[in-house]
Amino acid sequence: MRDKVAVIGVGCTQFGDLFEKSYEELICDAAFEAYADAKIDPKDIQAAYLGTYLPGPGGGKSATSLGDALRLYDRPISRVENYCATGTDAFRNACLAVASGTYDIVLVVGAEKLKDRPGRGLPRFGHPLLAKGNSAPGLFALAANRYMHTFKIGRDVLAKVAVKNHYNGARNPRAHLRMEITEEKVLRAPIIAWPFGLFDCCPTTDGAAAAIVCRADWAKRFRDDFVLVKGVGLAVTAGRPYFDPTFDYLGFRSTQQAARQAYEMAGIAPRDVDFAEVHDCFTWTELSNMEDLGFCAKGEAGYWVKEGRTWLSGDLPINPSGGLKSFGHPIGASGVRMIYECVMQLQGRCGERQVKNAEIGLAHNVGGPGAVSCVVILGLPS
Amino acid sequence: MVGIAKHSAYVPRLRMSRTEIARAWGRASSDEGEVAVAKYDEDAFTLAVEAALTCIESMPQPPGALLFASTSAPYFEKQLSAFVATVCDLPRKTLCCDFGGSARAGLQALVAADAMIKSGRVDSCLVAAGDSRPALPESEGEGVLGDAAAAFVVARDQVVAELVGSASVSEEFTYFWRTAASPFVSGYLGKFSQTHGYVRDMAEAINALLAEAGLKPKDIAKLACHAPEPRAAVDLARKLGLDPKEQLGPLVTSAIGSAGTAECLLALGAVLDEAEPGQWILAAAFGEGADAILLRTTALVAEGRAGNPWKHWLDAKQHLPSYQKYLKYRGMFRDNEGGEVITNVLEHKELAQNVRLHGSRCKSCGMVQYPMAQVCISCRMAGNTEEVRLSRAGTIFTYTMDYLIPNVEHPLPMAVVDLEGGGRLYLQVTDFAEGEVDVGRPVTLTFRRLHEGGGNYNYFWKARPVR
Numbered sequence: 012m013r014d015k016v017a018v019i020g021v022g023c024t025q026f027g028d029l030f031e032k033s034y035e036e037l038i039c040d041a042a043f044e045a046y047a048d049a050k051i052d053p054k055d056i057q058a059a060y061l062g063t064y065l066p067g068p069g070g071g072k073s074a075t076s077l078g079d080a081l082r083l084y085d086r087p088i089s090r091v092e093n094y095c096a097t098g099t100d101a102f103r104n105a106c107l108a109v110a111s112g113t114y115d116i117v118l119v120v121g122a123e124k125l126k127d128r129p130g131r132g133l134p135r136f137g138h139p140l141l142a143k144g145n146s147a148p149g150l151f152a153l154a155a156n157r158y159m160h161t162f163k164i165g166r167d168v169l170a171k172v173a174v175k176n177h178y179n180g181a182r183n184p185r186a187h188l189r190m191e192i193t194e195e196k197v198l199r200a201p202i203i204a205w206p207f208g209l210f211d212c213c214p215t216t217d218g219a220a221a222a223i224v225c226r227a228d229w230a231k232r233f234r235d236d237f238v239l240v241k242g243v244g245l246a247v248t249a250g251r252p253y254f255d256p257t258f259d260y261l262g263f264r265s266t267q268q269a270a271r272q273a274y275e276m277a278g279i280a281p282r283d284v285d286f287a288e289v290h291d292c293f294t295w296t297e298l299s300n301m302e303d304l305g306f307c308a309k310g311e312a313g314y315w316v317k318e319g320r321t322w323l324s325g326d327l328p329i330n331p332s333g334g335l336k337s338f339g340h341p342i343g344a345s346g347v348r349m350i351y352e353c354v355m356q357l358q359g360r361c362g363e364r365q366v367k368n369a370e371i372g373l374a375h376n377v378g379g380p381g382a383v384s385c386v387v388i389l390g391l392p393s
Numbered sequence: 394m395v396g397i398a399k400h401s402a403y404v405p406r407l408r409m410s411r412t413e414i415a416r417a418w419g420r421a422s423s424d425e426g427e428v429a430v431a432k433y434d435e436d437a438f439t440l441a442v443e444a445a446l447t448c449i450e451s452m453p454q455p456p457g458a459l460l461f462a463s464t465s466a467p468y469f470e471k472q473l474s475a476f477v478a479t480v481c482d483l484p485r486k487t488l489c490c491d492f493g494g495s496a497r498a499g500l501q502a503l504v505a506a507d508a509m510i511k512s513g514r515v516d517s518c519l520v521a522a523g524d525s526r527p528a529l530p531e532s533e534g535e536g537v538l539g540d541a542a543a544a545f546v547v548a549r550d551q552v553v554a555e556l557v558g559s560a561s562v563s564e565e566f567t568y569f570w571r572t573a574a575s576p577f578v579s580g581y582l583g584k585f586s587q588t589h590g591y592v593r594d595m596a597e598a599i600n601a602l603l604a605e606a607g608l609k610p611k612d613i614a615k616l617a618c619h620a621p622e623p624r625a626a627v628d629l630a631r632k633l634g635l636d637p638k639e640q641l642g643p644l645v646t647s648a649i650g651s652a653g654t655a656e657c658l659l660a661l662g663a664v665l666d667e668a669e670p671g672q673w674i675l676a677a678a679f680g681e682g683a684d685a686i687l688l689r690t691t692a693l694v695a696e697g698r699a700g701n702p703w704k705h706w707l708d709a710k711q712h713l714p715s716y717q718k719y720l721k722y723r724g725m726f727r728d729n730e731g732g733e734v735i736t737n738v739l740e741h742k743e744l745a746q747n748v749r750l751h752g753s754r755c756k757s758c759g760m761v762q763y764p765m766a767q768v769c770i771s772c773r774m775a776g777n778t779e780e781v782r783l784s785r786a787g788t789i790f791t792y793t794m795d796y797l798i799p800n801v802e803h804p805l806p807m808a809v810v811d812l813e814g815g816g817r818l819y820l821q822v823t824d825f826a827e828g829e830v831d832v833g834r835p836v837t838l839t840f841r842r843l844h845e846g847g848g849n850y851n852y853f854w855k856a857r858p859v860r
Contacts, residue, residue, distance in 0.1 A: 144805055160791070257760075
C-alpha cells in the first residue's frame, strides 16, 4: 500500500470543554475544514469512515451519526470502534478502501463528545464482577508500577513528559490545556491512581478531526504539498492483559507488532522517523510507546526524556502537538487528530511548534490498555 | 467416636474502641475495650466463608454436610449454607442447612452435626457460624456487639475432642431480639436478664449434662461459653461451683465484643488451643433457653486448629481511625458504588469461575488461565483444557492505588495477582494497611461483598495482604 494513498485535506476543531457544541457540530466543523483544505466539494466523497467510541445522542451504534451530521447520504459509511485506537484504525480502513481501488476519495472523521456524559465521559462497559474497580488510569498504572519497579525510575521522570507536552501544547492554539507546567506542580498534584497524579493524566475532552484521502495519482489535482501514506499497522492482543500470565507489563506487544507491520510496509526503520505523535494518555505510556515503537531500547526512554531528546529542539520530537496530555483526548477523535498534526507538520504549517526538516512522521494509538494498537506512517513524496 | 476434627476462627481486622464510641457521643468512658468490626465488604456470610474455607482447606476429604448459623445473615430468603458450600467448592450432593434465631444457633448446629453423623447420614459435617449484628448508634449495644466467625468440622475420624453429650433448655425469655422490621438488635441488658435468664438457663443445661455424665465441677478443665455480658459468665461459673479464674475459658465478648452464633464456638476454639489430651471441656450458649455440650479431648487435641489460633486474631488488628469511619463501614450512609445487575443466567453460566474459583488448565502445556477459556493463552491449543480449582494463595505482580473509581473509600488498591500453581487474577485489595500493597507482596484471596445491584448483593473474590 506504500505511496498509493495521499492525504489531501485535514481539519480539526478546537479541543476542550466544548459545552456549547453538539456532537454533530463538531463533525461538521472538522469535515468542512477538511473539505476546504482539500478544496473539494462534499459530493466528491465516495465513502466515509467514522471513528467514534460513543456515538452522538441521536445516533445509535452505527455510522448514521456521521451521515446525519453532514447529510452525507447514499454512500457507504462505516463506523470503526477499537478502544483508543479508534481514530487511527478508522484512518487505516479509509486508506485500505482507497488502496484497494474501490474508491478514489474517502473521508475519515473522528469525533467524541465526552463532556455531555456522566462519569467523566466514559461509561463502564464490561463484566459486572471480573476486573470490577478498574479505571483507565488504574489500568495503565498497573503497567507503570511494574515498569518503574523493574527499571528503578521515579515519578520525576514521568513528570518530565508532562512538562514537555504541556510546553508544546501551550504553543498549539487548538489544544485543550494551553498552559506550561513545572515538574514540581506535576509531582505535587493529587494522586489519581498511583503513580499517576492529576498532571500525569490526559484530560477528558470534546473534539473532532477529519482527513480526506485519495488515490495518490490523483493527489496533484488537489494540492502540491500532499502527504503520502507510507505504512499502516494494527495489532490486537489480549483484551484483558491483566489475566494473561505471560504478560510482563513492561510494554505493549500490540504496539510492537503494529509498528513492525507499519515499518515493513513503509520500508523504513524507526531511526528514519523525524517526529512522532504517540498515545500519551498517561505520562508513563509515552515512555513505553517510545520503546515499543523502536525509538529506543526497553528501559531507556527515561534517559531520553531526562536528556531532552524528545523536546521540539531534540533529535526526535515526540508529541509536538502537545499530545493527549495537553491537546486532549476525545477517544475516537485523537487518532485522526494525530493524522492532522502529522500532515500539518510535514507541510510546515505548525508555526511555533513546527518540527524542523520533517519528512517522515508517525502517529500511534494504543487502547485497552495495551490490547489494541494502530500505527500510521506518513511522509512527503520523495 | 464422633467429635471435633478441625476448628478455625475468623475475626475481621478492624477494631472500634469503646472510648472512641463514647467520645463520639460526648460521653466519658473508662472502658478500654474494643469491638471487632466487619469491613464494608464483609457481612455475616462472608465472615463465615472465611472461617469455613480455612477449615475445608485443612481437610483431606470434603464434608458431607454444611451447616451455616447466623442471626444477622444478609438474606432472609436464600439458603446461605448452600452458598458457603459453593464458595468452598463442595460437591452438589452436600447436605446444607441454615440455623438462626438466637446466639445459641451456632452451638445447636454443632449438636445437629453430631446427630447427623451418629444417624449415619454423613461421615463429617462442617459448621460455619458468622455474625455481624448491627446496633443502633448511641445505644448500649454499640460497644457490646462484635463481628466474627468460627467453623468446626465434626467427624468420625481424626477427632481432637469427642462429643460426649449435650443438653438443652428452652423457654421464652426476652433478652436480645430484633424484629423483622428493625435493622438493629435490641436488648434488656443488666442484672435481671443475667440472673433470671442467662445464669438460670445455662446452669440448668450444664448441670443436667454433668449429672448425666456423672462428673463433678472439679472434673471440668474449662467452660467455654457465650457471654454477652462478661460479668454474667463469672456469676455462672460461681453458681456451677467452678473457679472463674481457673476453669472459665477466654471471654470473647471482653476481647472483640459479643459475636452472636460464633461466640460460643470461638470460645471453644480458644479453649481447645490450650487444652491437654484427656480433659473434660464444657461449651454452652444462651438464647431463649440454653444448650450445652460436653467434650473430652483426645491425644490429637493440639492438631485441631486450622489456620491461626485465637491469640493471633486478638493481635492481628487495626484500629478504625474514627467513629465516622465506623458508621460508614456499618453502612449507615449510602455509599456503595451503584452495581450492575447480575442475572441468574450469568450467575449460572459463570458459577464455577466466579464463585468456585475455577480456571482452565491446558493439558498440553500446563498453563493455568483465568477466567476460563477454551483456547490456551500460551500454546494456543484449542479444546484441550480442564477445569481446576485455583489456589487462594498468590503474590502481587503489579498494582495501583486508585483514587478515581467510585468506591466506599479511597484509595482502592487494585492488584494483578499470580496464584500459586498458576492463574493470574486482577482484583480489588481489601484489609490493607499503608505500605502493604506492593510488588511481590503475598496475598490470600477472600470472598467479599462487592457491590449491590438490582436489589441484590454481588459477591466476588478480593485479595488481602498476608499478615
